[in-house]
Amino acid sequence: MENKKAELMAKKIIIAICLLIPIFFFGCKSEKKVIEETPPMADQTIEKFTITETEEGKLKMVLEAESAVINENTKMAFLRLPRVKFYHEGKYSSTLITESADINLETYDISGHGKCTVDTANNEHLQTTDLKYDAAKKIVYSNNDVTLTREGDTVYGKGFQADTKLDKVIIKKQKIIINKTH
DSSP states (O other): OHHHHHHHHHHHHHHHHHHHHHHHHHHTOOSOOOOOOOOOOOSEEEEEEEEEEEETTEEEEEEEEEEEEEETTTTEEEEESOEEEEEETTEEEEEEEEEEEEEETTTOOEEEEEEEEEEETTSOEEEEESOEEETTTTEEEEEEEEEEEETTEEEEEEEEEEETTSSSEEESSOEEEEOOOO
16 A cells, blocks of 8 residues: 555656756746737627517518628627618618628617618618618718619718618708609
8 A cells, every 4th residue: 555655656756857857948048938919809700691680570670791700899790791671660671781881789880881872662772981870769871972862863962861761861961963754
């Protein structure tokens, strides 16, 4: 029994020595090693996805994108080529398309970057750049140049605010071109 205890003690001493030898040799060098910290990366990256939001069993919104990078620290998602379809009481109302977008994952506000378009179920077409969507107010807006085409008429302006169905649209500094067709 004592023989086994002695063997076990000897093994522990040998393991300790084996661990200390590299520390002794490598720890005595005078040069300093710089350990670079890797910058934090995104928590998740998603490719080609669709997210569907419903309310009381009815479609509210469908979001599709080529890719998303989700940063859990900032609670933001960065989307490439997103397409958002809006529904009102379960019926399709409009589609928002942007080159890229940032989504606040707490408020669901969207900042569209680059060319942005909104096409409605009533064949209306709105085009601008750097559009924003306020999820709480359910409005889209921009302070940039805007073009709205509906029923053959085209309205140009600098800045707008509208609901997602483009039923209630305010265009600032507007110029209207009326196309009469007989």
